[in-house]
Amino acid sequence: MAAPPPLxxxxxxxxxxxHRTEITLESGEPYDEGASYAxxxxxxxxxxxxxxxxxxxxxxxxxxxxxxxxSQKDAAVLYSLLGNLHYIAGNFNESANCAMRAASLNRSxxxxxxxxxxxxxxxxxxxxxxxxxFNFEGIVQLWQQSTAPDLTKExxxxxxxxxxx
Amino acid sequence: xxxxxxLVKDYVPRSFGxxxxxxxxxxxxxxxxxVALGLKPVMxxxxxxxxxxxxxxxxxxxxxxxxxxxxxxxxxxxxxxIIGGRNITTTYSRGEKFTGQNTEGxxxxxxxxxxxxxxxxxxxxxxxxxxxxxxxxxxxxxxLRYGKCLGYPPCCVNFFRTxxxxxxxxxxxETLKNTAFENGNAIGSHYCNNFLMDKGYSYIHHLPCSYRxxxxxxxxxxxxxxxxxxxxxxxxxxxxxxxxxxxVFGEQHFAIFDGELQKTAGGASISYRACQYFRNPSRPxxxxxxxxxxxAGDALVMNDxxxxxxDGTTTIRKAERKKEWFLIDFD
Numbered sequence: 001m002a003a004p005p006p007l008x009x010x011x012x013x014x015x016x017x018x019h020r021t022e023i024t025l026e027s028g029e030p031y032d033e034g035a036s037y038a039x040x041x042x043x044x045x046x047x048x049x050x051x052x053x054x055x056x057x058x059x060x061x062x063x064x065x066x067x068x069x070x071s072q073k074d075a076a077v078l079y080s081l082l083g084n085l086h087y088i089a090g091n092f093n094e095s096a097n098c099a100m101r102a103a104s105l106n107r108s109x110x111x112x113x114x115x116x117x118x119x120x121x122x123x124x125x126x127x128x129x130x131x132x133x134f135n136f137e138g139i140v141q142l143w144q145q146s147t148a149p150d151l152t153k154e155x156x157x158x159x160x161x162x163x164x165x
Numbered sequence: 166x167x168x169x170x171x172l173v174k175d176y177v178p179r180s181f182g183x184x185x186x187x188x189x190x191x192x193x194x195x196x197x198x199x200v201a202l203g204l205k206p207v208m209x210x211x212x213x214x215x216x217x218x219x220x221x222x223x224x225x226x227x228x229x230x231x232x233x234x235x236x237x238x239x240x241x242x243x244x245x246x247i248i249g250g251r252n253i254t255t256t257y258s259r260g261e262k263f264t265g266q267n268t269e270g271x272x273x274x275x276x277x278x279x280x281x282x283x284x285x286x287x288x289x290x291x292x293x294x295x296x297x298x299x300x301x302x303x304x305x306x307x308x309l310r311y312g313k314c315l316g317y318p319p320c321c322v323n324f325f326r327t328x329x330x331x332x333x334x335x336x337x338x339e340t341l342k343n344t345a346f347e348n349g350n351a352i353g354s355h356y357c358n359n360f361l362m363d364k365g366y367s368y369i370h371h372l373p374c375s376y377r378x379x380x381x382x383x384x385x386x387x388x389x390x391x392x393x394x395x396x397x398x399x400x401x402x403x404x405x406x407x408x409x410x411x412x413v414f415g416e417q418h419f420a421i422f423d424g425e426l427q428k429t430a431g432g433a434s435i436s437y438r439a440c441q442y443f444r445n446p447s448r449p450x451x452x453x454x455x456x457x458x459x460x461a462g463d464a465l466v467m468n469d470x471x472x473x474x475x476d477g478t479t480t481i482r483k484a485e486r487k488k489e490w491f492l493i494d495f496d
Contacts, residue, residue, distance in 0.1 A: 030249030033302050040306040044326065088306050118304055122288050130235070130262055133296050 006064060006074045010081055013056050016042045020077050022109045025140055031114040036084045043088050050089050057082045076106035083115055087122070095119040100151040107144045110136075116156070131160035138163030172409075172423055172441040173364050176402050181395040184223035188216050191365025195388060195403070200276055201227040202391045204384070205316045207286040208370070211237060211271040224276055231274050232283035234290055236261040238270035249300035253293050254447035260294030286314040317371040318380030325372060335489035336372050337413050344376040351426075351496035352376060355407035356385035358495050360419050360443075366403045372416075376493065410435050410494040412465065412472075414453060414487075417445040422465075426494040432468040433492045458482040467492050 011018050016038050023029045043050040061078045068074065083098025099116035106112070113132060121129035132139060139159045148155050175191045185197045189212060199205035212220045214236060224231045237258035244250040244257055263272055275290060277283040289311035291303040308329065312322040328339040337360075344352060353376025359367045368385030393400045410426040412435070413419045424437025442456045455474065459465060459482075464475040467486060474482040 028248055030252065030299065031301050033305060037305040040304070040309070041326065044306060044309060045323075084304075087304060114301055115304075117301075118291075118307070121291065122307075124284060124288060126287065133260070133301065134262065136297065136299060 006068075006071070006078055009060065010057065010078060013060055014039070014042070014053050014081075014085075018081070020080075020111075022073070022106070023111050024108045025110060025137055031111055035081060036087070036115075039081070039084050040088055043085070047089075050085065054082070054085045054089060054091075057085060072105040073109075076102040076109065076112065079105065080112055080115060083119070087115070087119060092119050092122040096123065096153075100153075100156070103143065104150045107140075110140055113140055128156070128160070131164070132156075135160055135163035172421060172439050173361065173366070173406060176365055176399055178396055179398060181392070182227075184226045185220070188212065188219045188223050192363050193370065194365045194399075195368060195392070196370045197227075197276070198392050198396070199384075199388050200278070201229060202388070203278065204387050204391065207275055207277040207282055207315055209234075209286070209290055209315070210274050210276060212274060214267040214270055214272055217265075217272050217274070220274065229276055229278060230280050230283055231276050232280065232287055233263045233265075234273040234275060234287050235294065236263050236267050236270040236272050237292075237294065238267075240295055244295075247295055247298055247300055249293065249302070252302055253295070253300050255450055256447050257300070258294055260296040282314075286311065289314060312371065315371070316384070318374075318378065318384065320380055321371055321374045321378060324374035331416070335415050337416060337419075338489035338491060340373060340376060341413075341491055341493065343374055347377075351408075351494040353493055353495045354382055355404060355495040356382040356389075358407045358411075360411055360413070360417075361406060361421070363417065363443075366406050368403070368407075376495070408495050410492065412459075412467070413491050413493060415445060415448075415451060415489065417443065418448070418451055419443055420456065420459060426492055432466065434464060434466040435492060436464045438463070453484075455482050455484050465492075 007018060007020060018035050018038060020035055021032065023032055043053060061082055064078060065075055079098045079102040083095040083102065086098060087095035096116055096119035099112045099119055103112035103116065117129050117132040142159050142162055143151065178186050178194065182194055182198050182201065186194055189210065193208060193210055196205060196208045200208050217233060221231045238261040240257050240259045244253055261267060261270060275283040275286045277286065289307040291307065293300045293302050309322050309326055312325060328334040328336055346352065356368055357373045357376045357378050359369050359373060361367055362370055368388050369381050373381040389400055410422050410424060411419045420440050420442045422435050422437040423439040424435050427434050440459055444452050458474045462474040462476045462481055466473040466475065470486055472484045472486050473480050
């Protein structure tokens with residue numbers, strides 16, 4: 001019997017019903033904060049449960065990444081969910097790293113860019129936050145064309161600079 | 166007796182906070198006082214781009230700092246076609262970076278006793294402005310963090326967490342449902358009456374979890390006590406206005422009456438000498454069509470299904486009532 005889809009397994013691990021759809025520039029849809037909302041409602045003020053959830057998701061994601069290297073889009077969703085958990089816990093460096101990893105694994109979904117922008121804002125990096133939001137489409141398009149394997153902070157600053165020019 | 170035109174007049178401070186009032190007028194005068202008096206950690210505000218330095222100077226006069234965030238610039242056209250338009254109100258703004266050289270719009274600012282507190286609050290202070298045709302909501306948890314930063318009571322932050330969705334809930338109506346009724350007393354406490362906050366008369370600037378919320382009342386009483394020694398005329402005016410009965414239609418949308426509320430088995434009524442209508446500027450589509458009749462009448466009866474507007478013994482209008490509309494009085 002085939003294993004259940006990764007999002008379903010994540011729902012089971014976290015105990016929260018989740019819904020994720022890929023949001024692209026072309027779809028004309030805004031960032032869907034549904035998963036972030038559900039996770040906030042479930043874990044806000046429950047620090048112990050949140051710590052356990054982060055630990056369990058991290059383990060699941062590590063195993064998934066090892067076993068399913070062919071499924072980058074699913075891995076991106078899982079990184080994004082882990083990033084959401086870190087964001088709720090106030091671990092903003094970790095949530096930014098998860099968003100960058102997700103954007104590296106799936107360059108079409110704009111969700112990860114919004115998550116990255118707000119993680120950086122939470123770190124007090126207001127200029128970078130505005131750099132992303134004011135050049136959103138340009139940055140996403142440039143990243144889609146980029147040959148760099150991973151989105152890093154340095155690469156992000158380069159994208160913002162290029163999108164502005 | 167008060168007439169329609171003079172029911173809620175702007176309060177002009179005699180001394181305390183006058184510098185702030187001269188730039189910003191009444192809307193957040195009590196909150197500025199609360200921050201200046203060390204009772205509230207941070208407040209947020211909006212100021213015309215041309216007046217930004219004047220507001221910074223007014224803050225400095227009270228030992229406060231002001232951190233500019235982003236400019237709410239006038240938006241062109243309808244929200245149709247905006248990505249994420251469903252999440253914004255009918256009247257919306259375009260986001261523009263604050264440069265200090267902006268020529269139009271209002272700067273969103275954070276005001277606190279020190280730079281760090283203002284900067285920390287700014288992290289969670291994002292509003293869904295439209296930038297290049299796209300509106301982006303902040304993560305939901307930021308609303309809760311922001312409420313905490315602004316000094317809102319945890320019970321009210323938690324209440325907001327449950328009922329924040331204005332597509333699904335009328336926040337004032339949910340607050341009413343969460344208010345424990347005490348026989349013989351008014352429904353709410355004037356300390357928890359936030360309806361007139363945009364006219365500058367409210368001791369709180371958040372949506373209370375109940376119109377008798379103990380934590381909100383404690384915050385309000387502290388402000389009342391301190392401000393009474395500095396600006397007693399404000400306290401007298403606020404206490405008088407905050408006790409007047411209201412017909413509530415929704416958030417920032419209500420009518421205030423110079424009159425008395427009577428509760429009956431089948432509903433409630435108000436007999437009044439004067440009234441004034443306040444619309445929610447962000448949701449003009451919710452304006453009611455029968456306020457002229459309310460103004461022409463002298464009594465209003467609300468039952469489960471209708472509002473009857475009377476002039477003497479004559480019913481001059483029978484309007485269908487939405488379930489979330491309610492009458493409320495305060496002591």
